[in-house]
Amino acid sequence: MNLNRSLSVAALALLIAAGSANAQVKRKPAPSPKSKPTSAAAALRPATLLPVDDNVLIGKLPNGLTYYIRHNEQPQNRAELYLVNKAGSVLETDAQQGLAHFVEHMAFNGTRDFPKNALVDYLQKSGVKFGADLNASTSFDETVYQLPLPTDSAAVFEKGFNILANWAGYVTFDQAEIDKERGVVLEEARVRGKNAQERLSLQTLPVLLNNSRYASRLPIGKEEILKNFDATTIKSFYADWYRPNLQAVIAVGDFDVKRVEALIKANFSGLKNPVAPKPRTEYTVAPTPGTVVKIATDKEFPYTLAQIVVKHPQTVVKTTTGYMQSVRTSLFNFMLNQRLGELLQKPEPPFLYARTSYGPLLGKQDAFSSVVVSKPGGLENAVKSIVAETERARKFGFTLTELERAKQSALVGIQNAFYEKNKTNSANYVREYQLNFLNGEAIPGIDFEYNFYVSNISKVTLAEMDQLAGKFISDQNRVIIVEGPEKDKDKLPDEKTILNWIGTAGNNINAYVDNVTSKPLMDKAPEGSKVVSETQDEAIGTTTLTLGNGVKVILKPTEFKNDQILINGYSFGGSSLASDDDYTSASFGASIVGSSGISEFNQGQLDKMLAGKNVDVSPYISDITHGIRASASPRDFETALQLIYLYFTKPRKDADIWQGTINQTKALLANRGLDPGSVYQDTLSAVLSNNNFRGGATTVERLTGATLDKSYNFYKDRFADASGFTFVLVGAFNPVLIKPLLETYLGALPSTNKKETFKNLKMYPAPGQNTKTVYKGIDDKATVQMIYSGAYVFNEANNIQMDALEEVLNIKLVERLREQESGIYAPGIRANYSKNPEGRYTVTIAFTCAAANIDKLIAATLDEINKIKQTGAQPADIQKFVAEEARSTQVQLKQNVAWLGYLAGASQNGQDPDEILSHVKNLDQVTVQSTKETAIKYLNNNNLAKVILMPEKK
Known part of the structure; x- marks a missing residue:
């Protein structure tokens, strides 16, 4: 399960953030082939409510449950079913902290119609992979369950609605299952936390969230509660908040809409609200006058960063006026970050990473957030540089050429969505409808949005853009956070110093000069050369x-x-x-x-x-x-x-x-x-x-x-x-x-016929047994990787057996290490094999656990491997692998990116590319005996490397 723990701007921005601080004000819509265009004139009526895409059927049952249904054929014979609950950690009582997330776990460990692990077992046999496909997430305000299913099996597809209904109202909370799952949840907390970022977040979140309810209700909860709560306490949370008037079912896929509506009515109409329902409080984060500064350090944190967060009341896009403002905001974000990107092209960049963005934060708030990661000893320069750019925009505005480029970029994005409107993945629609249910964000559909952009983006003026900087940037309701390594604590600025840096950063700045060229990319086309041979492969086209x-x-x-x-x-x-x-x-x-x-x-x-x-x-x-x-x-x-x-x-x-x-x-x-x-x-x-x-x-x-x-x-x-x-x-x-x-x-392209190839540098694990232990880290958090390796004959038959071994290992180790031992959250099993530079394989088993459990869990892993060597895989596990592999292959054969990788790989490996067409049929080569032989051949304990991370010795 995916516990949503993206809490602060700092957490989002860290580790060079990969653009994660780029909050989108208006998410691009999921396209529809049938929605009717709306005229620009209609779009610009003052404060006109945005229309609802007429390709989605929205309804509500008498018990208050909302549903969204849409027919969509990408991917074919597949559907995305989601259960969305307006129930997250912010609703927990003091005694329930962590139980919103624990409920999510228990939904997979016993319901009225699926006792214990029967639900996961049933879905795996139907080709749904636990974790990758079947999943759920818990956040502050909501818990979401996702269930992607095939629609070419009516029995499996229709059973999916029964599964959603079981999650919605019929989780059993067996005490024995609760006790087994405690360790799993605690291990999830260990995997995702027990690190510098978590410790820093605990210092900074109360400041960022103004000691609000959100600051004291982190989704993971409290360890002592997770260890000791009883069934009555968690049942109370479930009874209070898992109720139909706080729930939505979202179904998007290749199916008949009316049939799905009937299935929803049949499965969910029996759910009942409490006789005296608790009011669902809408928690907020109160504004703070002026600026609050927080300096935080940690022994293991390798970066120094600063964040400047100016908080504003949340704006939900519901009208044409709001939509137009969201367009301006997106343009503003684009232009300001383009300027920051240019600074990274200097020989001495002033920072390692920088990002600014206006977008959603948390607790009914939006925020203008500036995040900068500095070089060691360079925090002042980094802070002043990012603040100077925002001040430059505030004082001098943007240039016309910048604005035109931003508009062009926005149009490219909306055009791409429009052109793909009949090829959009069903999951994209789900995200749109989820936001509509949770916060009322409009879902006008791609035709409306495309026409709105094309008709109105040219009307955005420089004056309007220049006003945004003044609106976003303020010294009120502002939080400044500085984080760094503990060893550099004495070098970090105090509150007065950081405020002085920010206050003086805009001194002596000049207007931005846009360095553009009007020259073409190429003056003329090259001579080229003709096709000298052409062959067709009709089998794969x-x-x-x-x-x-x-x-x-x-x-x-x-x-x-x-x-x-x-x-x-x-x-x-x-x-x-x-x-x-x-x-x-x-x-x-x-x-x-x-x-x-x-x-x-x-x-x-x-x-x-x-x-x-x-x-x-x-x-x-x-x-x-x-x-x-x-x-x-x-x-x-x-x-x-x-x-x-x-x-x-x-x-x-x-x-x-x-x-x-x-x-x-x-x-x-x-x-x-x-x-x-x-x-x-x-x-x-x-x-x-x-x-x-x-x-x-x-x-x-x-x-x-x-x-x-x-x-x-x-x-x-x-x-x-x-x-x-x-x-x-x-x-x-x-x-x-x-x-x-x-x-x-x-x-x-130049041609000299060198006929070069690679050199084999023998970069692979040495043969024999090898154990390396690293002692680093202050928390009780250990990591284990067990690596089997050796020579390999690369071909389709061997590759299928290795893939099967990987999935069988995954199934058995989830059952043993997670469900039976309660010692890990999720194992990572990966079988890699390659032909070049020589035939080699590795099978890697990885997990995170408590340091005291390493030897026990390694022994349990080896025991499960030994069982496969002795008797082969269980037929039920082979059935799960075949079902999952067949389903995933069918989906991938409809994806450009999968074909690109496959054809390039087949070319490099000298394979017959037509083999892909018989891949599903060849899965019947996996048998109990073949898994036994494959395990014996490749999981040789005499050729095993173990690399272990342990906490530092006290």
Whole structure:
């Protein structure tokens, strides 16, 4: 189960946040092929309520349960069923803290119609994978259950509504099952917490949330309550809050809407509300006058960061006026973050990461949030830099060219959603309806939204945008949080100092200058070369072209998406061809070139040139391959090919990008040793690579010896000869129509016929038994990885057996380590196998647990493995694997990204790509005997490495 613990802006922003602080004010709609366009004039009537997409049937039962039903055929023969409860941790009494989440667990451990684990067992046999598909999450204000089901089995699909109804009102809460699940929930808390971020959150959340109910009701709850509560206490929470007038059923998928409505009525009409229902209090976070500052440190925290959070009352988009404001807000967020991105392109970037955003926070609040992660010793510069950019926007506003680019980018996004409106995944609709139920956010549908954007975005003015900065930025109801390593506590600013930094950051700033170019990406098209051979594979619908320069192109046109073409071009070699001395320089080659722009254009100029295009092209260099990954809409396909051509022929060398990257990497390494996970990962990497330095994190010493010239020259050498390249294209195109473009651009790539391939550096675990223990961390949190490895013959038959072994191990270890021992939250089982650079396999078993339980759980794991070796897998477990694998294969065969990976992999491995068509039929090769033989062959305890992370010795 997925406990939603994204609590503070700090938690969202941390570890270089991957853009997670980018809260979307208006989520893009799930498209509909039938909704009727709405005129711009109607859209702009003052405060007009937004329409409801007429492709969704919304109803309410007499008992108050709400339902949303929509027919959608992506993916085919599948449906998403959700139960949404307006019941989260904020409703818990003092004695119930953690029980909203515990209820979620118990829903999978016994209901009226599914005693104990019968529900999970039934669904696994139907092809639904526990954890990956079947799941649930608990947050402050809601608990959500998700149940993706096949619709081509009427019995399984209809049973799904019975399952939702059992969750909604018929969980049994057997005391023995509660006692078994305590350990699982506590282990989930250990996996997701017991770390620096949790300890910092406990210090900062009371400040951020103004000591509100939210600050004292974290979803995970309190350990002493989880260990000791009785069935009566949890039943009380369930009886009070799991009631139909606080619940919604969402069903989206390939089914008959009226039949689904009848199923909902049949299964949910019998649910009853309490005779005297408790009022469902809407908790809020009270505003605070002025600014509150909080400084927090932790021994294991490897970064120094600052957050500035200006809180505002929540705005829910329900009207055209509100929608228009959400459009302006999105444009504002885009433009301000584009400016911050430009600062990272400097040779001495002022921060490691920075992000600003206006969007939802928590407790009926929105917030303008600025988050910046500094280099060691560079907090002042980082804070002043991010504040200066917000002040620059407030004082001088934005430029017309910035606004036009932001509008173009927004239009690209809405156009893509509109063009894919009949190919949108059902899960996208579910998210929309969930927000509508929980907070009333409008669901007008993609046709309305597209027409609204096209008709009205041009009316957004600079004056309107400039007003937003003044509205968002304030010193009232503001929280400033500084977090850093405990060892640097004396170096962190006090409240007066941080306020002074922020107060003076806008002094002496000038208006932003937008550096744009009007030059085209290319002055003229290259000469190119013609197709010299062409073959068809009618079985899987591919065409293979060979161009005059030796470049091979595999084309698979599909109808899975209307507005997507995916490209993967590769050649053998990669960083394996770099000498040890040059490896560090070489390892940066693709990222440096990919961040330096192209031809005569720096990265900032290139980004601005591409702002109105749906295209993304990135070179890469991996261990044994190098190449290009790209995606584009059909209308921007030629631009993608131009960029590919230029990354081969005119890569750009930018000394500022190089210096900035080296400086940033050194800064990230400075406190890496504080983080237990990083220290553990270094040891794990050493074991997995047989102590080859290429497998681990780089060092400051190696960075110091790296040079831009070596990096750039290695990149150029890798892309100097395209004759060994194979490009795979999958998506919305006609092979005949795009052939001239392929001849022009891919056919013009340089060709020297070097005929290079990779070097085998033997980077795999050494044979024999090997145990490494790392002692790092102050909390009782241990991590175990058990790694079996050895030689492997790569073929379809062996691969199926390995996949089966992986899933059988997963099933048995969930049953033993989680359900029986209550010692872990979830095991991680992964069987990897490869043909290149040589046939090798690894089977990795990973789990997190209490330090005292390591030996017991390792012994239990080995015991389960031994049982499979002795008697093979149980037939029921094989049935579960076959069902899950067949279902997932059917879905993947309708996905562009899956075909791209499969065709590229088949090409690299010399496989017959037609094998995929018999994959499901070949699953009958998995038998009790075959699983026994596979376990004996590959799970050899004499060839087992164990890498263990233990808390520091007291």
